[in-house]
Amino acid sequence: MRLLTLNIQEPVPGLVLPDMAADHGEEEAARRYRAIVVTTLRQLRGLTDARLRLTVEPGDAHEAVRFWLLPRLAGTWQADDGVFRSTGWEIDFGGNSADFPIHAFGEILCPHLGARWVHAAMLGLGRTTRQVIGPATEGGEYFRAHAHAATADLPPRILPELPVIRSSSHWHAALDSALGPALKRAWEEEG
Numbered sequence: 001m002r003l004l005t006l007n008i009q010e011p012v013p014g015l016v017l018p019d020m021a022a023d024h025g026e027e028e029a030a031r032r033y034r035a036i037v038v039t040t041l042r043q044l045r046g047l048t049d050a051r052l053r054l055t056v057e058p059g060d061a062h063e064a065v066r067f068w069l070l071p072r073l074a075g076t077w078q079a080d081d082g083v084f085r086s087t088g089w090e091i092d093f094g095g096n097s098a099d100f101p102i103h104a105f106g107e108i109l110c111p112h113l114g115a116r117w118v119h120a121a122m123l124g125l126g127r128t129t130r131q132v133i134g135p136a137t138e139g140g141e142y143f144r145a146h147a148h149a150a151t152a153d154l155p156p157r158i159l160p161e162l163p164v165i166r167s168s169s170h171w172h173a174a175l176d177s178a179l180g181p182a183l184k185r186a187w188e189e190e191g
Contacts, residue, residue, distance in 0.1 A: 002050040002145075003100035004118060006108045008037060010061035011068070019167040035187035036109050036165050038072050039179065042186070043114035044106075045073070045088040050118070051100075052091045062093045072189065102126065104145035111179050112162045113142055121145065121159055130154035136164045 009016050011034045013026035021029035044052060054069075056062045066084075070077055074086035083092045097103055102125055106113050113134075121132050126147030133156055134143030142162050165174050174183055 001100060002102040002104065002122065003053055003097060004044070004047065004050055004104045004106055005053040005055060005097075006040075006106045007055050007057065008065060008069075008108050009033070009057045010065055011037070017166065020171065023168045031190045032165075032171060032187060033109075034068075034190045035183060036111060036174075037069070038186040038189070039111040039183045040106075040108055040113060041069070041073055042182065043111055043179075044118065045115060047115040047118055050090070051083070052089070053095070053097075054091060054093050056093060066093065072186075101149060102145060102147050104132075104143065105141075107136065107140075107142040107164050109166060110136070110142040110162055110164045111174065111183060112177075118143070121157075124157075126150045128154065129157040132157045132159060134159040135161050137161045138164070138166075140164065 011030050013030040014021065016033040017029040020032055041052070054065065056065045070084060070091075074089060077084045077086045082095060083090060102122060104118065104122065106118070121134065121143060122145055125132060125145055126149060130150035130152065131146040132143065134141055135158065136142045142164055143159060163170060163173065165171055174180065
């Protein structure tokens with residue numbers, strides 16, 4: 001089984017998307033942040049042979065994020081030793097990473113990072129490549145994965161660039177993309 005870790009902030013006005021908050025106010029920035037997070041996670045639904053791990057900031061906000069987020073992803077969940085499962089989902093909020101031979105990190109503000117994209121990106125990881133890197137269009141990364149047992153002589157794989165939503169212009173570009181209807185729907189749900 002693979003582990004995909006995404007960092008998530010408690011979506012409190014004033015703590016998320018400062019560039020958007022400067023343009024549209026802290027409440028609207030928090031609403032947009034929530035919509036981006038929900039859209040990204042909905043895109044990851046059905047990722048096979050994988051668990052999503054959400055690392056929450058601040059560290060004492062796990063429960064608040066769970067109560068906000070999980071009902072937006074699925075109607076019912078089963079909890080088993082800190083792992084929450086529903087059809088198409090297996091999510092935890094921290095724990096031991098040693099049991100996962102492949103560990104990936106994704107950007108929660110990149111809703112184009114879907115289950116099919118992640119699955120295709122990790123094909124051959126550990127056999128033909130030692131790591132996979134997804135550069136974001138305006139710097140940084142939206143994805144990075146590595147296989148613990150891969151030999152050092154295997155080359156890395158570089159993925160095509162994808163956008164990360166951090167500003168109002170990024171938001172509007174995402175609304176104009178194929179993901180626009182899903183992002184708008186999530187934004188309306190957060191209203």
